[in-house]
Amino acid sequence: MSEKILEINNLHVSFQTYAGKVQAVRGVSLTLNKGETLALVGESGSxxxxxCRSIMGLLSKNGSIDCGQIIFDGKDLLSKTNKEMQNIRGKEIAMVFQDPMTSLNPTMTVGKQVAEPVILHQKLSKSEAMKKALELFRLVDIPEPEKRLKYYPHQFSGGQRQRIVIAIALACNPKILIADEPTTALDVTIQAEILDLMKSIQKKVATSIIFVTHDLGVVANIADRVAVMYGGKIVEIGTVDEIFYNPQHPYTWGLLRSMPTLDNEEDSLYAIPGSPPDLLDPPQGDIFAQRNQYALTVDAYYEPPMFKISQTHYASTWLLDSRAPEIKIPQSIVARQQYFKFKKQSFKDKRG
Incomplete structure (x- = not known):
């Protein structure tokens, strides 16, 4: 039985805007186990x-947590003061953001920036902290680490800057690392290197990872479990193999069909019709109904519960109700499943 390190229960988060109250997160519940990589996948605005920012206590001033629990190591983070959260952020839960340049201070050498959280949280001397920074540079595979500790952020490539940000996040050996779209701004080759690095680091330091992305294909090789989010809710959750080989929610089907493959026979990439819902006034019934070509009459009136498919696999769609007609998985997804299997085997071969 896996040991939970994080548990989110019925989380509701909203933002007050000039147009009204945006219900950004609506009843999210999930768990993260020790040493696990959990991917959160979905379109922008899901x-x-x-x-993730709610976990870190980093919501903007107009944001508020309306209800719910975020239990970390047996304690509810939502009951912590800002000062208490400052002691947790960076030390026990760290976050890597999408653009490394916004996370790095352009006027300070990267060595000092990596050493800073070590001095703050671990109370080491400057010389000891710099030794730790050097170890971290080696861990994240920065070439010529002794020399490059004295460099400034602009002297590194985008991929190397992201490695430095990961080094800063790992400086205090956090129990949880949250990676929010860490590869989106990078080209495909560098993206693969960063993903490989994160999986390699996880094995070495035994941290748990929450990996955020809009691209299902990115998580194929690094995730243990996948939670698919849409309209502020989790619509499907399961192991990575269950989500790729036995997807049950029409939205997950759409995301899979949107994945490009090397042997794509279609003239253009598939795009899910329509646009995400307006969370100022969420629709009644199934949140995905207006974009779902398989929608049933009941979808317009009632929100579907989470149907249990296996001990680890759940999906929120009325198509899983015993009274619903049987819908076959779109054929175009089968090709992507074969491609996923090929990519996964290639990744294993590469890692030995």
């Missing part, structure tokens, strides 16, 4: 980043 609530992924807001969920």
């Amino acid at each position: 609530g992924k980043s807001v969920t």
Whole structure:
């Protein structure tokens, strides 16, 4: 039985805007186990980043947590004061953001920036902290680490800057590392290197990872479990194999069909029709109904519960109700499943 390190229960987060109250996260519940990589996947605006910022206590001033619990190591983070959260952020839960340049101070050498959280949280001397920074540079594979500790952020490539940000996040050996779209701004080759690095680091330091992305293909090789989010809710959750090989929610089907493959026979990439819901006034019934070509009459009136498919696999769609007609998985997804299997085997071969 896996040991939970994080548990989110019925989390509701909203933002007050000039247009009204945006219900950004609506009843999210999930767990993160020790040493696990959990991917949060979904289109922009689905609530992924807001969920993560809620864990970190980093919501903007107009944001508020309306109800719910975020239990970390047996304690509810929502009951912590800002000062108490400052002691947790960076030390026990760390976060890597999408653009490394916004996370790095352009006027300070990267060595000092990596050493800073070590001095703050671990109370080491400057010389000891710099030794730790050097170890971290080696861990994240920065070439010529002794020399490059004295460099400034602009002297590194985008991929190397992201490695430095990961080094800063790992400086205090956090129990949880949250990576919010860490590869989106990078080219495909560098993206693969960063993903490989994160999986390698996880094995070495035994941290738990929450990986946020809009691209299901990115998580194929690094995630243990996947939570698919839409309209501020989790609509499907399961192991990575269950989500890729036995997807049950039409939205997950759409995300899979949107994945490009090397042998794509279609003239253009599939795009889910329509646009995400307006969370100022969420629709009644199933949140995905207006974009779902398989929608049933009941979808317009009642929100579907989380149907249990296996001990680890759940999906919120009326298509799983015993009274619903049987819908076959779109054929175009089968090709992507074969491609996923090929990519996964290639990744294993590469890692030995």
